[in-house]
Amino acid sequence: MQPSATLKRTPFYDFHRALGAKIVEFAGFEMPVRYTGDVREHVCVRERAGLFDISHMGEFHVEGPGALEFLSHAVTNDLASAAPGQAVYSPMCRPDGGIVDDLLVYRFEDHFMVVVNASNTPKDFEWLLDYCPADVELEDRSDRTALLAVQGPKTPEILQGLVPDEALDLGYYRFMTGPVCGVEAVISRTGYTGEDGFELYFEPRHAARVWEGLMSAGNRLGLEPVGLPLEAGLGWTVKFGKGDFVGRDALLRQKEHGLKRRLVGFELEGRRVPRHDMPIEAGGRALGRVSSGTFSPSLERPIGMGYVESGSAQTGTALEIRAGEARLAARVAPRPFYKGGSRRA
Amino acid sequence: MGYPSDVRYTREHEWARMENGLITVGITSYATEQLGDVVFVELPAIGKKFEAAKPFGVVEAVKTVSDLYAPISGEVVAVNEELSSNPALVNQEPYGEGWMIRLKPRDTAEFNQLLTNRDYEKLLEEQHA
Structure with missing residues (x-):
């Protein structure tokens, strides 16, 4: 890893270095990709709990009389029916229905927090700024926000005594503000691992106190730091009934006329891993391309996602992934791939 | 650091060991640390011929993938079949049971041009300076 003046560091960087993490460049940040081993860390999250530094994510503060209307217009999911204390996952679309990014919108009593993918932070901010009316204040607070995720079935037990008792009663995608390790934070029962867990937002100056507090409380229960999580996708988040939003007409047209392509998940029969942009075929006919792929330690096989012609999207459809000269046998699989998680719906 | 002195190295992090006129090839412990847990190694068929520095296979880890490059020109006379059922051997014993292919060299002079452990450490x- 070449240290570079242009790469950003999260407030937990020194902890990652001290733990001997392998650091890689991701979205303009120096981020830990692994501390001990990929599979070991994966299993730790599935069986106990893992601590992820995801401070590279972007956070926007949105406030003002028109904030709800503005955000409702900017994203596809329904924010108006979300109560304060609720987080909503949503794509944000271009007028043609293509996706700018997927994000989380936190609805507070008097403002919103929008959490976006690190690699898209500047792009998303510019995008929102273009739609932002005069009566709404939109501010990028990414550099003023530290974010840790604790994910895994032991998470509630680990957090007991470190967060208010009410926080442990929060439902999935619900949040509150309150102290974590004595530090004011947004305590959110969210995450992308499929396991029970929390995401904790607080000011960077408290980074050491929270990291050390979590690690020392979690030690007994097997909490370990875990390298960079990977990202996955959507489907139930576009609400046509909520009124106009960017991309609505294009998406409605697609809905009425049927989609040409659909996003499918697939499992592979061999061990070779499908990677971004590999062609997907069936019987020598091109169907689409792989959008992402990885090896799943939980399923002990490679999995992937990609867009294919709608006729080939049914579960069980045989696919071939072209990896150079090799053709990898795959089958469309229902999602989520892994159903054994401790997450409470 | 301490990389074994009984093998030679490439800039792409393969090692090569000469034994009885044949060259055994694998990847270095540095490479395995960079890749993470190896889950699959795609190896060529026996009899296939490779030019030096050309890809002979692929190593897949959970979060990364990398091509494997032939340290020297030659013909594949053996591949490590064990890796298909136990790819973790590459992480566990990169210079031993985690070997990948054995080549019959076209020209042993190519072997002598590979990096020594000192060169490789340097x-x-x-790269990390």
């Missing part, structure tokens, strides 16, 4: 130091 290369890594320079």
